[in-house]
Amino acid sequence: MPYIIADRDAASEGYGPVRRRDAVYRVVTRVLALMLLPVAWLAAPARARHTACQWALAARFPAEDLTGLTAATRAAFEAARAEALWRDGELIGLTSGYRDPLEQGRLFDAAVARDGSVAAALRSVLPPHASRHVAGTALDVRPTEGARWLERHGGGHRLYRPYDNEWWHFEYRPDGPPIRLPHSGVAERDPRASAGPVDRP
Numbered sequence: 001m002p003y004i005i006a007d008r009d010a011a012s013e014g015y016g017p018v019r020r021r022d023a024v025y026r027v028v029t030r031v032l033a034l035m036l037l038p039v040a041w042l043a044a045p046a047r048a049r050h051t052a053c054q055w056a057l058a059a060r061f062p063a064e065d066l067t068g069l070t071a072a073t074r075a076a077f078e079a080a081r082a083e084a085l086w087r088d089g090e091l092i093g094l095t096s097g098y099r100d101p102l103e104q105g106r107l108f109d110a111a112v113a114r115d116g117s118v119a120a121a122l123r124s125v126l127p128p129h130a131s132r133h134v135a136g137t138a139l140d141v142r143p144t145e146g147a148r149w150l151e152r153h154g155g156g157h158r159l160y161r162p163y164d165n166e167w168w169h170f171e172y173r174p175d176g177p178p179i180r181l182p183h184s185g186v187a188e189r190d191p192r193a194s195a196g197p198v199d200r201p
Contacts, residue, residue, distance in 0.1 A: 147168050
C-alpha cells in the first residue's frame with residue numbers, strides 16, 4: 001500500500017495523499033547531501049550547503065527542469081528547498097515550472113474540451129496570456145509534505161500558494177502574499193473589466 005491512510009489532515013486541507021516511500025526518499029536524499037558537502041565545499045566554499053542540496057535534489061528529481069524560470073523565482077525556489085532540506089529534512093521537487101505559450105495554450109484547450117466550457121476550464125488552467133507559468137514565476141511542486149512545508153515557510157522566500165484547489169501550485173510574488181482564492185477562475189480580476197482574468201506580468 002503506497003499511501004499513509006492515517007494522514008487525515010492532508011486530505012482535510014486539500015492536499016494529496018502522503019506516500020510511505022517519501023519518508024525513505026527524504027532520508028536517502030539528506031544523507032546524499034551530507035556526503036556531497038566536502039565536494040561542494042571545494043567547488044563553492046561560500047555556498048557549499050546550498051550546492052550540495054541542489055546536487056542531491058537533482059539526483060532525487062532527475063526529470064525536473066528549472067530552465068525558463070525568472071532568475072529571482074529560481075533563486076527563491078532553490079533557497080527555499082535548501083532551507084527545507086537542511087532545517088527540517090523535507091524535500092521539494094519541481095513538477096512543472098516555466099511553460100511556453102504554445103504548451104500552455106494546449107493545456108488550456110484540453111481543459112476546455114474536457115470540462116465543457118471556458119469558465120469551467122479556468123478553474124484549473126489559465127490561458128497563456130494570464131498564466132504565471134508562461135511568465136516563469138509559477139512552480140508546481142511535490143511531494144505533499146514538501147508543498148505543506150512551502151505553504152508554511154515559503155513566504156520567507158516570497159513563494160505563496162494562491163489557490164485553495166491546487167496544493168501543489170506556488171507563485172513567486174516579490175510584493176507580498178496574494179489574496180488566497182478558491183481557484184484560478186476568479187484570479188485577480190481587474191475591477192474595471194467585466195470578465196476574464198487580467199494579464200499578469
